[in-house]
Amino acid sequence: MGFAVPAAIGAKVGQPDRTVWAVDGDGCFQMTAQELITAAAENIPVKIAILNNAYLGMVRQWQELFYEERYSEVYLSADHPNYVMWAESMGCAGIRVESAEEVRPAIEKANSINDRPVVIDFRVDAFEKVYPMVPAGGSNDDIILGPEGDADAKAKGTAPS
Secondary structure, three states, X not given: OOOHHHHHHHXXXXXXXXXXXXXXXXXXXXXXXXXXXXXXXXXXXXXXXXXXXXXXXXXXXXXXXXOOOOOOOOEOOOOOOOHHHHHHHOOOEEEEEOOHHHXXXXXXXXXXXXXXXXXXXXXXXXXXXXXXXOOOOOOHHHOXXXXXXXXXXXHHOOOOO
């Protein structure tokens, strides 16, 4: 967690002529969002897509699938922080997307901005799952590829039923 923003900044510095996107969950983004000021101050025009479900989504998913929906400390907030204002306060462009129809225009707008970083706050369903995933306590051999689970993981007893 917290890797995408600084990694994108480094990738953009290494390949300044390439468009660099980071795709991050809202919880992960909050861990290193302060690096936007570095990107803005150093004129590193990365693009950041936040998949904002107002949860620590992967942890909530583990709690749902493996811990009988005993949710603990995974809800963040649907309204706080305001990622558009956060981005703008750090010298970046901020865009919010709340419907499927807004996705393509927002991406096109972000790709047209090359004088500063861009952050898009994609509002997504709170209970949408993220795959592939490794079960809590499992190894990469136990990976679950989708909502139907993985045959090998089911055989080992680590996939959701």
